[in-house]
Amino acid sequence: MATTTAEPQARKRRRKTRTKNISPLPPLVASHFKIAQIDLTPGKEHVFCPSCENWTPITGVLGTPVLVPHHTTPYHDRTATPRRCSNTNRRIILDIAVETWREQLVERTEVSASVASRRATRVLPKPKGRSVPAASQLKPVPLSAEQVRRVFRQHQEQCLACRGEATDRTGQTLSCPDGERLAITFLRLVRQEPKRQAVREFFARERRRFDREYAKAAPKRGAGWAAVLPAVQSADQLRRTVPQGARLTEGPEVPLDRLAPRQAAEQAEQGQLACERCGAAESSLADAVAAGWCRITRRLHCGRCAARFPAWARIPF
Incomplete structure (x- = not known):
């Protein structure tokens, strides 16, 4: 008769670490944590460890609540060297009821949502543009043949019709009205340039002549004012000597006894x-x-x- 040996079965692992070791540090108080730093959901109690700043489970809720042994790095960080946190097995006083914690968490969530909805969008500064001058303030700039020639050359470089490369369906070369208008304007300005130059020279000569005459007449005007200045000063002195309210011009006196x-x-x-x-x-x-x-x-x-x-x-x- 053959004998069979039963395979050893592993013992069921405990859901939470149970130990009698308690940290000598003073206990933590649940009411001192923010609402978002503690989770009192039954069976899933967690707290944000103030030492290592990791979420740590709470064990022994029905007896002596303590923080479970944990490392200073998250459990999924395998690259770092594990090190035991100083808050391991540290007691925590749960002085907040689960219902009170839930109400505060709901209020905080509602307040955060309302604040996010009230948050104003970013105000972009409006660009400061220059004020448009009035029609009476606009100063027309005369066209020159050189300016029109430059514009015509730029148009020729960009326009296919002016270069003779644009054709219609029948194969005929298309003409560009803009190029023709620029060419006509350029030829007109070239023909009128001698006349314009003569007019500019004429106004320049007249301006120089006016400046010379004005410079010659300036001493005469100064001498005339110097001759009149003593008479003006004497008239001002006479006017200051006249009492205020007195009659300055000749005329009949105003009767004081008017007839009714x-x-x-x-x-x-x-x-x-x-x-x-x-x-x-x-x-x-x-x-x-x-x-x-x-x-x-x-x-x-x-x-x-x-x-x-x-x-x-x-x-x-």
């Missing part, structure tokens, strides 16, 4: 006419007309006072 409208009406009934401004009187209307009396704004003025007003305001009798 009622008195003027009584005089008119008696056959006498009185000037509204100076108080001069005439015995009859014929004498007033002969003396040049006028009616200004429905009031009588003698000829001397009426001359102070414009002609359109004077209404003769």
